[in-house]
Amino acid sequence: MSRKNWWKEAVVYQIYPKSFQDSNDDGIGDLQGIIQRLDYIKELGADVIWLNPIYQSPQVDNGYDISDYQSVNPDFGSLEDFKELLEETHRRKMKLILDMVLNHTSDEHIWFQESRKSKENPYRDFYIWRPARNGKEPNNWGNYFYEGEGSAWEWDEHTQEYYLHNYSKKMPDLNWNCQKMREQIYQMLRWWCDMGVDGFRLDAVNRLQKPAGFPDSHRPPAPPIGIHGYVVDREMCANQPGIHELLKKLNQEVFGRYDIMTVGETGNLKSDIALDYVGEESKEINMVFHFEIAKNPYLVTVPEFKEIQKRWAKVVEDGGWITQYLTNHDSPRQISRFGNDKEYRLESGKMLAMLMHTLPGTIYVYQGEEIGMVNVDFPSIEYYDEKYTVGKYHTMVEAGEDPVKALDSLKMMSRDNVRTPMQWNDSENAGFSKTKPWLAVNPNYKQINVEKDMSDKESVYYTYKTLIAMRKRHPVMVYGSYTPVMEEQENIVAYIRQYEEESWFMIFNFQEKSQKIKIPERLRNEKMNLLMSNYNKNDQEIMKPYEGRIYMLN
Structure with missing residues (x-):
């Protein structure tokens, strides 16, 4: 440990x-x-x-x-x-x-403003600049925001080179080799x-x-x-x-x-x-x-x-x-x-x-x-703000996806949630x-x-x-060893944490229906003191939907 x-x-x-x-x-x-x-x-x-x-x-x-x-x-x-x-x-x-x-700054940072002035500028190497390759971008990388045409490279007309932006073109990547x-x-x-x-x-x-x-x-x-x-x-x-x-x-x-x-x-x-x-x-x-x-x-x-x-x-x-x-x-x-x-x-x-x-x-x-x-x-993309959701949505619609289906597919993982x-x-x-x-x-x-x-x-x-207060009183929640148990039981997450003389047993029913459980005999033979549960009444053999329990073992 x-x-x-x-x-x-x-x-x-x-x-x-x-x-x-x-x-x-x-x-x-x-x-x-x-x-x-x-x-x-x-x-x-x-x-x-x-x-x-x-x-x-x-x-x-x-x-x-x-x-x-x-x-x-x-x-x-x-x-x-x-x-x-x-x-x-x-x-x-x-x-x-x-x-x-x-990893990057805004293109409005003074470093980048200086960097794009000329190839000889003292700040040029603060960012990643590369010449064109066969008249195109230095490689085929796309940016993570699905922004514009999708490239991770932006052409700078003044200095006739591309700069790298793994995210928005307004967010050039810093050169950590400088x-x-x-x-x-x-x-x-x-x-x-x-x-x-x-x-x-x-x-x-x-x-x-x-x-x-x-x-x-x-x-x-x-x-x-x-x-x-x-x-x-x-x-x-x-x-x-x-x-x-x-x-x-x-x-x-x-x-x-x-x-x-x-x-x-x-x-x-x-x-x-x-x-x-x-x-x-x-x-x-x-x-x-x-x-x-x-x-x-x-x-x-x-x-x-x-x-x-x-x-x-x-x-x-x-x-x-x-x-x-x-x-x-x-x-x-x-x-x-x-x-x-x-x-x-x-x-x-x-x-x-x-x-x-x-x-x-x-x-x-x-x-x-x-x-x-x-x-x-x-209800619509106009309510959304963050770049990933908006960028992906428009890319999908441009590719022929139904707008309603495109938005529905993005709602769950949107950062605006x-x-x-x-x-x-x-x-x-x-x-x-x-x-x-x-x-x-x-x-x-x-x-x-x-x-x-x-x-x-x-x-x-x-x-x-209550949990935060318990963490301050019980080092086992922080420094205890971690031993998974009952791994064969479907949709049950269970484990033992042990630190010095203190042992805890946690069990969670990770689904929205009740199920029978079989607590290992070696645990049932110990005195199990229920410290916390999210239900007022518990049946040792039945876990209710999304039920969780924390036991102290003696």
Whole structure:
């Protein structure tokens, strides 16, 4: 078992600032709004707040297109507002981490403005420029936003070369082979750490190093991807040779100099190479988000879920660390995705909370999960904002897909499901703002909101609050070993966590119908003390729909 750290024991509460709380009634959430709600987060019991990007940005991609790393976007407030937020967070004995985007910047960043002036400009090598190949793009890569014609390369008429943008053409990729650029990044990160920031969530961090020679992708194009001849191959720039040298240097120059937490967003990362990033001896980053569950649109079975958890638990067993989450700003609401957001919203919401808080790893709670918020069902594409949904929709329609079918196929995984405003109460706009929000509020806010949940001891909110408090009292929830049991039983997730003299047994019915279960004899022979359940009455041989139980074994 790996050594103890505060960031392993933490429960992280993720805030999407644009949608959390609007303090000045312009329809956009802001830093002062977050300050107004700090006591709510403290009361819930979270230890760390993670903010999605708050930097100066044209907002092409909701802040992930940064034009100035050391300024706050005026929509959110000022740098002084951020310092106040940081101070107030620390005063409440909580920590605060920032989302940091190091793969690309906005094309409005001064570095890129200089870079495109001439091939001799000192900032030219801060980005990835290449000449045309046979009169066309340097390779066949497509951008992840399905933007424009689909290419990941944009022609610059002034300097007669292409620049790489794996995302929007307004978001050019940085060149991490440029020493001068890296030094600027180190200085910027140390500036935030010296201010008192407690860590970083590192966006697309395993994509910083691009493949040598920029070869073509040989993945066959498939509609709607690649219909213009470009291939969207998310593996091309992931986990490339040289990435670990970059991250070790980042740790030496920044992360290792402070008592901070670092969590990497690492798409296309499998558990068998995760230790290269998060092993204690690797000295790179503390933990990673993988995409095998929350962002996997093809995950359909409980056996798949169990197999994924088993593989990633091995990373912890071998001395690394992982995260547990089912929802973030890029994935659907977990009740809609993994539970039942209609007749079993409460039961499945509580079960999923119990499941997440008892699995190995640091726990991440996305705003609204603690009250059981669910996906939104917008009637037309005009309601949607995020680039992936809108881009894919138009690409599919252009390819001949029926517009209604195209939208229906995208609704479940749309990022806008989690970006609708936080539902505080049943007043106009759910208490988020007194004016029309930047994105429509989910119409169910009168039934699902913080005020209502906090007034009901049987609500999803109190399940989260209880679990977070239990995590602080019981090290077994953090450092306990992980042993799956009852693996042959259909749609049952069950495991034992053991730490020192304490053993817990967790069991969950991951479906919307009751089923008989057979608890192993070795467990039945022990005294099983029920610590928590999402049903008031339990039958040891029958698990109700989405039932979850936590037992202490004596």
